[in-house]
Amino acid sequence: MSSSRHPVALRLERQVGGATKLLATVMLLPLADGIFAALVLSGALDTVVGIVQVGLLVFGGSATLAVIIAEMDRNMPQQAASVLIVGIPLIVIAVVEAAFAPTIASVLDIVIFERFAAVVIIAIAAKTASATIGDYLPRPSIIVVLGLIASIQPAGATLTVTPDIELMARAGAAGLVGVSFAMGVVVLRPYIEGLVDIDRFRFGTAIALGTLAFSVIGLIPSNAPLPVFIVAGLLAFDPAAEPDAGRENEREAPAARARAPTADGGSEELGTDVAEPADPMRQGYGYPGEEHTDDRAPWM
Secondary structure, three states: OOOOOOHHHHHHHHHHOOHHHHHHHHHHHHHHHOHHHHHHHOOOOOOHHHHHHHHHHHHOHHHHHHHHHHHOOOOHHHHHHHHHHHHHHHHHHHHHHHHHHHHHHOOEOHHHHHHHHHHHHHHHHHHHHOHHHHHOOOOHHHHHHHHHHHHEOHHHOOOOOOOOHHHHHHHHHHHHHHHHHHHHHHHHHHHHOOOEOHHHHHHHHHHHHHHHHHHHOOOOOOOOHHHHHHHHHHHOEOOOOOOOHHHHHHHHHHHHHHEEEOOOOOEEEOOOOOOOOOOOOOOOOOOOOOOOOOOOOOOO
8 A cells, every 4th residue: 555645634634633533524524615515506416426426536535545544543343433423424414405505506606606616626636636736726615605606696596495305315325425435445444455556546536526527517428527436446456466465564564673583582672771680699799700899898
């Protein structure tokens, strides 16, 4: 597995700390930044393929993979519990946001807002590919707010909330896809940990996000991002590597460096000064061949 750190996950880890908090931040951030709401309003969940694409690329993706493999402890029950702790609220919040989508859409020019939604996704793709590029780009939430301001139409505003049950179900399904992806990584981690190159996968995910942005505005087919994501996952595997090899070496190397073989076949700790316990019967007494160091009884 690649030893590098995912740029988005690394930046968030500096702010939140802790593997479960980091996983929650990575997976819930699209809901807080308005990215998911923008995709709902742009019609990204209108098809089954669109639901799967949003779930994998927005809630799952390389950042979720990097957090689970590189940041979380190797304890499957604990990892699964962390995913459920994050995943259940994720699905609920996704459904709630979708419930308000028709009301928000009634006051927006969807064509204009779709353009801003595409810009948001491209910004996320750039941040995923390179942390340096991401430093020069505005936050996705700022782009979403600007899109709302540019596309708002107060004349058609309606104050009544008319939730679309089908749209809410589609939003919940997208959240479920993302949670299932995270749970799948937890289950398959012992088999794929040494085989997956996270750097290669995050670059492929960035390209898939770019294709999702162009599909939102209709420049490419709406089902194009999913094959790109699948190809990115396949290219991220290194068949020549051994599962768990990287982690095993990391765990065994410190222990190997700390011990060195001795002449009698045993081992001794290196870098540790262990003082031999003093023998009280030998202190102050002159054994044959020893130098007297105690002046109180030189005759002994």
